[in-house]
Structures are given as structure tokens and as C-alpha cells.
Amino acid sequence: MAVETVIDPALEARIEELVNTKVQELFQEQFQALVSQQTRQQAEAKSGPKRLALVASKGTLDMAYPPLILATTAAALGWEAGIFFTFYGLDILNRRKLSHLQVPPLANPAMPVPVPNFIGAIPGMTAMATAMMRGWMNRARVPSVPDLLKVAQESGVQLFACTTTMGVMRTKKEDIIDGARLAGAAMFLDYASEAQVTLFV
Secondary structure (H helix, E strand, C coil): CCCEEEEHHHHHHHHHHHHHHHHHHHHHHHHHHHHHHHHHHHHHHHCCCCCCEEEECCCCHHHHHHHHHHHHHHCCCCCEEEEECHHHHHHHHECCCCCHCCCCCCCCCCCCCCCHHHHHHCCCHHHHHHHHHHHHHHHCCCCCHHHHHHHHHHHHCCEEHHHHHHHHHHHHHHCCCCCCCEEHHHHHHHHCCCCCCEEEE
């Protein structure tokens, strides 16, 4: 004859309480371990090299400096840096044009010496404004655009020449300075997708 085991309700409640407590402890341990792992991974990601992705879309003398200065500064800080030169910005990589970039005085009220539009439209004013800016840069001991490009390449800054723009502007591969990479938008977007800082100039 089988003997029926009777469990004291108080003991059963106590066992259930102990089990629940143990389950909660295990859950908390696993949760804390997961949080610690994620925190550690985030810290490791932050401690790794940062990446700057720049788009240079303008080819005037005054607009050539910002992307090059930002990229070389980032490289000096230990960041990875890359510049995508597109549309008129491609002139900065064009070996025939990069030493002859100009700054127009027309509709450019931010110039240190404001020039009324009717005067800025006079032939020769662009050359004069360009010469003035080159003088300001020389006095401030700011490197020239060719020199900044050289510093950028020596610092490991990646220079991307937009292939779509090359087709539109009929720019040939041999027109682009040595060391620059020919890249489409998809290639640069892949590079920029891992950048902590992205800028459009």
C-alpha cells in the first residue's frame, strides 16, 4: 500500500520562496554580467581610433583650407581621416588646378575687406582678391594648398576623388594627384559609416 506524502504548506511556501530568491539572484548576476560586458565593449570602442569623414564640395581657395586643416589636425590627434572631393571640390586634387585656386570677391561679404558687388564684377577683381588672401595666409604662416595636401598624405589622410564628378567634369585619372583614391559615393559612404564625426564643407 502506497504511503501518501504530505508536505507541510508552510514548508512548501518556504521552499518556493528560496527557489524564487535563487532564481532572482541568478538573474541579477547574469544581468550585471551582460551590462558589464556591454560597458566594457563601449569603453573599448571609445578608446579605439576615432574617424573623421569630410566632404569637400567647393573648389575656391578659401574653401580648400577648412577640410584640409580639419583632416590634418585630426590626423595629428591620432584620428583616422578621409576627405571626399566632389564637384568643384575635385579641383583641389587636380594637379593642373590646385596651385591656381581663386577666391571671388563677388557676393562674398565675409571677406576682411568687403567689396561691393558692382566692384567685385569688374574684370581683374578675382585675381586681386586671390592675391590678397594668399598674402594673409602667408603672413599667418598657413601652408599653401599643395603643402597642406602633402602634409595630409604624409599624415595618412585618405583623399577620395569622386569618380562621378570626374565623369561630369571630364577629369582624367592622370589629372588627379598621386596618392589619391578614385572612389564612388558607395565606397565613401562605407568609409563614413564607421566615422564618429562627419562634416560637409
